[in-house]
Each structure stands twice: as structure tokens, then as C-alpha cells.
Amino acid sequence: MTSPKLQFIGGGKMAEALLGGMIATGWAAADEIHVVEPSAERQAILSDAHPSLSIGDAPVAGVDAVLAVKPQIAPEVFPGLAAASVPRLLSIAAGITTAAIEAALPEGTVVVRSMPNTPALVGKGMAAIAPGAHAGDDDLVWATSILSAVGRVVTVAESGLDAVTGVSGSGPAYVFHLAEALTAAGIAQGLSPEVADTLTRQTLLGAATLLSDSGEDPAQLRINVTSPNGTTQAGLEVMYERGFAEVIDAVVAAATARSAELGS
Structure with a gap:
């Protein structure tokens, strides 16, 4: 398989909205996106919508990723992400700090944390992003380019994400x-x-x-x-x-x- 441009760890509805928006806006072609999703039902839904999408059960080594699993599932996928040496990770998993993610991944891994909301499902989302310890301006531009495919994006300090959750997340x-x-x-x-x-x-x-x-x-x-x-x-x-x-x-x-x- 040709190395994908981006991979999603989790193929739920928010991931589906994001990758659909990215494909529609030309950020990537369907065959440039890999999705790690264990559910056969979700695999079928994604394949029906985007037949050339790559779907598997493990992360691809050395490819940027979007962490799009439920918070309680995240610790289960960290070892696979660490083994794959994912260079850059955008997390939309609620409540998990960049420090916690960085501690589970190889030293120096770039982490950007985000709080999106459900109107992203219709392309009208509002998301805030916050940089981790190793994330620079280019990484924030990268994260913004992904999330802006389904709405608007602002940058805040990570300490502000709880308030973001209170206003736009909920x-x-x-x-x-x-x-x-x-x-x-x-x-x-x-x-x-x-x-x-x-x-x-x-x-x-x-x-x-x-x-x-x-x-x-x-x-x-x-x-x-x-x-x-x-x-x-x-x-x-x-x-x-x-x-x-x-x-x-x-x-x-x-x-x-x-x-x-x-x-x-």
C-alpha cells in the first residue's frame, strides 16, 4: 500500500465527518487516508461512502494521525501508536490532556488537542485546538487545515479547553x-x-x-x-x-x- 497522507484511529461519526470534509475540500483523496476501525459495521459504512478508503486494524508506521476514539478506549490504542512512531497526532478524544498522550508516545511526538462539536457532522462545526509541549505553529496550521474542513477553528491554551467544552462542545x-x-x-x-x-x-x-x-x-x-x-x-x-x-x-x-x- 502507498503510504497514506493521514490516518484516523477510530472510524466513528466524527471521524467520518472529518474525512468526508477533507475529501470534499481536496485536502486528500480517499485513497490517501487510512482508517483503523475494528467494527465491521463501521468499516462497511465507511467503505460504502468512500470505496477507495484504506481500512485496517493497525496504524501505519510514520504517518500523521487523528485520534478519534472514545476517551476510555484511548489507552488501548496508545501502544499501537507508539509502535508505529506516529510523528504527529491530532486528538479529538475528550478529556485526555496532551501531557497524558505525550507520556504514552515516543519522546518528541507532536500532539495537538482539540474540542470539536457535533455540528461538524453537517459541516458547521466549531472546534478549538491547543498545542502540546512539542507542537509549533506549523503543527497548529496542520490541525486547523483538518478541522476547518467541517467548520471553524480557533486556537486556545490547553487550560482554556474546559471552558470551550462548556460553551461550544456542549x-x-x-x-x-x-x-x-x-x-x-x-x-x-x-x-x-x-x-x-x-x-x-x-x-x-x-x-x-x-x-x-x-x-x-x-x-x-x-x-x-x-x-x-x-x-x-x-x-x-x-x-x-x-x-x-x-x-x-x-x-x-x-x-x-x-x-x-x-x-x-
């Missing part, structure tokens, strides 16, 4: 819960479930797109839609009275703290 779940609540509220006001669901989905999509594309501060966008003594003001006043901002602050703080606990 953030999609907060938005989905808001969608649940908004839909239920619409139904409570007499809308059919189908109409309430459609209104909620399109409202969240439209608001997110406006926030992203307009470049306006979110506070200004809120002001723009809030007429004095109008319907929006009536709804927002309940959010202020009930402490909506304080709830969000507590939610993010709890998720951040839990991320720190898992990484300790």
Missing part, C-alpha cells in the same frame, strides 16, 4: 433543549406539533444565520427585533425576571467544571 445540546422547550411552548399555545416544530427549527436556523452573517453584536440584533412595549419585549421581560442569563452562566460553569474533573 453548546449544541443547550440549543437543542431550547428547541424542545420552544416547540412545547408553541404547542401549549394551540399550535399543532408539526407547525410548532417547523417554526422552531426555521427560527433557530434563521437567527443563527443572521448572527453569523451580519457581523452584528447579538445584543444589537436583540434590540433590532424588540419594539418598545411590543410582543418581543413582553417575552424578554419574563426571561430577565426568571434569570435566563444567570441560568446560562450556571450551565456553562457546570459543564466547564465537569470537563476539568474528567481531565484530572
Whole structure:
């Protein structure tokens, strides 16, 4: 086999999204990517989507890798990565520090840690990356080029990744819960479930797109839609009275703290 350009250790949904985005954007051809995945079901899914993809049960020696396994599985794959002398590793395994990964691999191995989120599955992801002890600017550019195939990327110190987890890593779940609540509220006001669901989905999509594309501060966008003594003001006043901002602050703080606990 010709030496691949990159290999994925783990072929789950996030790996599938990343490699699909990389192929679509021309980062690599399917036959330039190797995937280590033990599940026959996942192998079949990946092969069906990308027939020329290389799939095996062991890492290829001397090839950069993306660690895309569940955190509890990571210690099981470290020996294989060490034996393969992987020169550079981008980890998307939650809660595992660069120091822990570096300790399991040969001295000098470049490690970049990332916290992506699930909207990467539709090419709208948000990821943060943090360098390990041996990672330089070129390595951050490399990691960014991979993750930007499915969304946006920012660089932070590793100490900031817990807060990143609290905001963008877990953030999609907060938005989905808001969608649940908004839909239920619409139904409570007499809308059919189908109409309430459609209104909620399109409202969240439209608001997110406006926030992203307009470049306006979110506070200004809120002001723009809030007429004095109008319907929006009536709804927002309940959010202020009930402490909506304080709830969000507590939610993010709890998720951040839990991320720190898992990484300790």
C-alpha cells in the first residue's frame, strides 16, 4: 500500500465527518487516508461512502494521525501508536490532556488537542485546538487545515479547553433543549406539533444565520427585533425576571467544571 497522507484511529461519526470534509475540500483523496476501525459495521459504512478508503486494524508506521476514539478506549490504542512512531497526532478524544498522550508516545511526538462539536457532522462545526509541549505553529496550521474542513477553528491554551467544552462542545445540546422547550411552548399555545416544530427549527436556523452573517453584536440584533412595549419585549421581560442569563452562566460553569474533573 502507498503510504497514506493521514490516518484516523477510530472510524466513528466524527471521524467520518472529518474525512468526508477533507475529501470534499481536496485536502486528500480517499485513497490517501487510512482508517483503523475494528467494527465491521463501521468499516462497511465507511467503505460504502468512500470505496477507495484504506481500512485496517493497525496504524501505519510514520504517518500523521487523528485520534478519534472514545476517551476510555484511548489507552488501548496508545501502544499501537507508539509502535508505529506516529510523528504527529491530532486528538479529538475528550478529556485526555496532551501531557497524558505525550507520556504514552515516543519522546518528541507532536500532539495537538482539540474540542470539536457535533455540528461538524453537517459541516458547521466549531472546534478549538491547543498545542502540546512539542507542537509549533506549523503543527497548529496542520490541525486547523483538518478541522476547518467541517467548520471553524480557533486556537486556545490547553487550560482554556474546559471552558470551550462548556460553551461550544456542549453548546449544541443547550440549543437543542431550547428547541424542545420552544416547540412545547408553541404547542401549549394551540399550535399543532408539526407547525410548532417547523417554526422552531426555521427560527433557530434563521437567527443563527443572521448572527453569523451580519457581523452584528447579538445584543444589537436583540434590540433590532424588540419594539418598545411590543410582543418581543413582553417575552424578554419574563426571561430577565426568571434569570435566563444567570441560568446560562450556571450551565456553562457546570459543564466547564465537569470537563476539568474528567481531565484530572
